[in-house]
Amino acid sequence: MLEFQLDPRSGVPFYRQIIDQIRFGMATGRVKVGDQLPTVRALAVQLKVNLNTVTKAYKELEIQKILETQQGTGTFIGTVKVNVSAKEKRAKLKSICEDYVNAAAVYGITPKQLIDELKKYEGESK
Amino acid sequence: MLEFQLDPRSGVPFYRQIIDQIRFGMATGRVKVGDQLPTVRALAVQLKVNLNTVTKAYKELEIQKILETQQGTGTFIGTVKVNVSAKEKRAKLKSICEDYVNAAAVYGITPKQLIDELKKYEGESK
Amino acid sequence: MLEFQLDPRSGVPFYRQIIDQIRFGMATGRVKVGDQLPTVRALAVQLKVNLNTVTKAYKELEIQKILETQQGTGTFIGTVKVNVSAKEKRAKLKSICEDYVNAAAVYGITPKQLIDELKKYEGESK
Amino acid sequence: MLEFQLDPRSGVPFYRQIIDQIRFGMATGRVKVGDQLPTVRALAVQLKVNLNTVTKAYKELEIQKILETQQGTGTFIGTVKVNVSAKEKRAKLKSICEDYVNAAAVYGITPKQLIDELKKYEGESK
DNA sequence: GTGGTCTAGACCACT
DNA sequence: GTGGTCTAGACCACA
DSSP, X not given: OOOXXXXXXXXXXXXXXXXXXXXXXXXXXXXXXXXXXXOHHHHHHHHTOOHHHHHHHHHHHHHTTSXXXXXXXXXXXXXXXXXXXXXXXXXXXXXXXXXXXXXXXXXXXXXXXXXXXXXXXXXXXX | OOOOOXXXXXXXXHHHHHHHHHHXXXXXXXXXXXXBOOOHHHHHHHHTOOHXXXXXXXXXXXXXXXEEEETTTEEEEOSSOOOOOHHHHHHHHHHHHHXXXXXXXXXXXXXXXXXXXXXXXXXXXX | OOXXXXXXXXXXXXXXXXXXXXXXHHHTTSSOTTOBOOOHHHHHHHHTOOHHHHXXXXXXXXXXXXXXXXXXXXXXXXXXXXXXXXXXXHHHHHHHHHHHHHHHHTTTOOXXXXXXXXXXXXXXXX | OOOOOOXXXXXXXXXXXXXXHHHHHHHTTSXXXXXXXXXXXXXXXXXXXXXXXXXXXHHHHHHTTSEEEETTTEEEEOSSOOOOOHHHHHHHHHHHHHHHHHHHHTTTOOHHHHHHHHGGGTTOOO
16 A cells, blocks of 8 residues: 655645655555555545645546546556666666766765765665 | 756756756866856856846855855855855755655666666766 | 637537647647747637646646646647657557447448548548 | 447446447347347446446437336337438538547548548448 | 646536 | 546746
8 A cells, every 4th residue: 555645845746746656656566557546535635635636646647657547436557567668767777867966966975975875775665 | 167058858947957057067176266157148148048047046046155246247156165064965965865766766776776877977076 | 820729519628629639730730849839828818718727738748748848938849759650650540440430330320431421521631 | 149348448438338339239230129138237247347337328228219128027129210310320420520530630640541441341331 | 927736616427 | 436627716936
């Protein structure tokens, strides 16, 4: 089960936080293909946000074919496997790292320091 | 001299890209204390953005005491050494790492993979 | 320029009609890569619908990389060419025809009759 | 006998898919006047949908006098010949063609291409 | 001026 | 019960 949690101070829009948490859940294996998501209403109540905010998040993922919805039934993790190809993944990895090094350099943080910090997270993820 | 370049597709606002590039230039030693920056007008023309966009970027850096504006003369890299305290730096380092671990996880990239990729950048930076 | 027009009686949601008309305009060459679309506000007023309805349409096309938006500047036809590959196009053509034949058969209309009717439209499109 | 089959991804509501398949069966001669249809319950089980969904489909066809329900006996193809008037048929033909020409245009498919593809189906149908 | 997000609340369609 | 659409109106962020 996903444990949604919103941070109003992060500056990241609510609907995007919801999207990220669903994708994160998929990437880490917490939810699997075919799993049903909370109903829009239930999640809206749980997160204390408006119905439309949750709807917007689900909708975006549906457009991206990551979720499938059946009116009157519910919303599910798409059965169409999201094929992030190895090539795409490598490209993404590189682009994330570049952004990362730049963002850090702005504050005088070296790649080496980043690596040391990152090692704390090494145990995580699926 | 700084070579400003904006990417409209990055999602990062123009004014923030300008700020980052100035800070990046300082962190990597491309510009030094006392150096003069392009005038607001010149930079706006060069980057093909609105005057207000450049103004906003300079203003924010001025507030942070990173830039100094001499009425009628121009804008300069602040002579007051910007002391990012060790504490601030640690906090920033942590927050950057968290952001990126999450961004990566969405694509199924593990912290370990990030570290391996980052090692390529280890020689860089001031 | 696109001439938007909504039919409230069609049963097709407004935002989808807007999407279809933009895609149609692109397919027929009425709008080209880089063209600016009407502002969300202007189109909302013109079509007498709510701002959010137009926003929703633009947003969906943006997610599909068909449009590009720059906050504070406007919405544009994406420069990333929407590559409907020849293969995809063939598949789409087949699927449309099947749907078509079935929908017609329900009313006792034969493929031959469809062809005769379609010939009236043969001159159209780019 | 009809072989019902539902496609959850088509976007067409289940009850409408059922309706279409019954009408299609009639148009192609697979079922004839007086034939008995599966009971609501049986069909619901077979298609793994809710009882109400099948009920809704049968109900709509009953209203159109296409089906007749005999209390306690079952549901049958109406004995009243459904006369789709020539006028109605022409109107339907036109509306179907318009819909599909538009749907195709969105993908850059011309009416001519549709015609060519449709010719493959020319032998079919009653 | 531009687009982005969010709320509150309504009504509809489908299962 | 489920999701889908739409409105009215507010406030924010960016150029």
